[in-house]
Amino acid sequence: MARAGEGVSVTAEFTVQPAHQGAPGLAHGGVLATALDETLGSLNWLLRTIAVTGRLETDFVRPVPVDTVLHLDARITAVHGRKIYSTATGRIGGPEGPVAVRADALFIEVKVDHFIDNGRPAEIQAAMSDPDQVRRARAFEVNP
Numbered sequence: 136m137a138r139a140g141e142g143v144s145v146t147a148e149f150t151v152q153p154a155h156q157g158a159p160g161l162a163h164g165g166v167l168a169t170a171l172d173e174t175l176g177s178l179n180w181l182l183r184t185i186a187v188t189g190r191l192e193t194d195f196v197r198p199v200p201v202d203t204v205l206h207l208d209a210r211i212t213a214v215h216g217r218k219i220y221s222t223a224t225g226r227i228g229g230p231e232g233p234v235a236v237r238a239d240a241l242f243i244e245v246k247v248d249h250f251i252d253n254g255r256p257a258e259i260q261a262a263m264s265d266p267d268q269v270r271r272a273r274a275f276e277v278n279p
C-alpha cells in the first residue's frame with residue numbers, strides 16, 4: 136500500500152505570456168499567485184484528497200518578465216485533520232535560479248458536495264460528462 140503525506144512534492148513550469156502582463160513587460164502578481172495556487176493544489180491529488188484553498192500567502196520577491204519560464208516547486212509541510220499545509224517557490228533562470236515568488240498555503244479538505252451544492256448545475260453536468268473529470272473523480276474512491 137502506498138501512502139502520501141508530509142514530504143510529498145511536485146514540480147511544474149509556467150511560461151509567462153503577453154496576456155499575463157500587469158506592468159508593461161512584467162507578469163501580473165495575480166497570475167503568478169494563480170500559478171502557485173494551481174501547483175500547490177495539485178499536491179492534494181497526490182493525497183487523494185479533495186480540498187480547496189483556504190489561505191494563500193504570497194511573497195513577490197523579484198519582477199518576472201514576459202516570456203520567462205517560472206520553475207515551480209511545491210511540497211506538503213503538514214497534514215492535521217482536514218487541514219493540509221503546503222509551501223511553494225517559483226524560480227527564474229532555471230530550476231536552481233533565484234526565487235522570484237513564494238507562497239504558503241492552507242488547503243481544507245471538503246466533500247464532493249461542496250462543488251455540487253455551490254457550483255452551477257450546467258458546469259457540474261458538463262464536468263460529469265467529461266471522461267477526464269470522471270476519471271479524476273473516481274481516483275478518489277477508496278476501492279477503485
Ligand SMILES: CCCCCCCCCCCC(=O)SCCNC(=O)CCNC(=O)[C@H](O)C(C)(C)COP(=O)(O)OP(=O)(O)OC[C@H]1O[C@@H](n2cnc3c(N)ncnc32)[C@H](O)[C@@H]1OP(=O)(O)O
Pocket residue numbers: 176185186187188189190216217218241243245247250262268272
Ligand atoms: C467532479 C468533482 C471533483 C472536483 C474536484 C475539483 C477540485 C478543484 C479544486 C479547486 C481549488 C480552488 O479553486 S479553491 C477556490 C478558492 N477557495 C474557495 O472557494 C474556498 C471558499 N471557502 C470555503 O468554502 C470554506 O471557507 C472552507 C470549505 C474553506 C472552510 O469551511 P468549512 O468546511 O466550514 O470549515 P471550517 O470549519 O470553517 O474550517 C476547518 C478548519 O480550517 C480552518 N480554516 C478554514 N479556513 C481558514 C483560513 N482561511 N485560514 C486559516 N484557517 C482556516 C478553520 O479554523 C478550521 O480549523 P480547526 O478548527 O479544525 O483547527
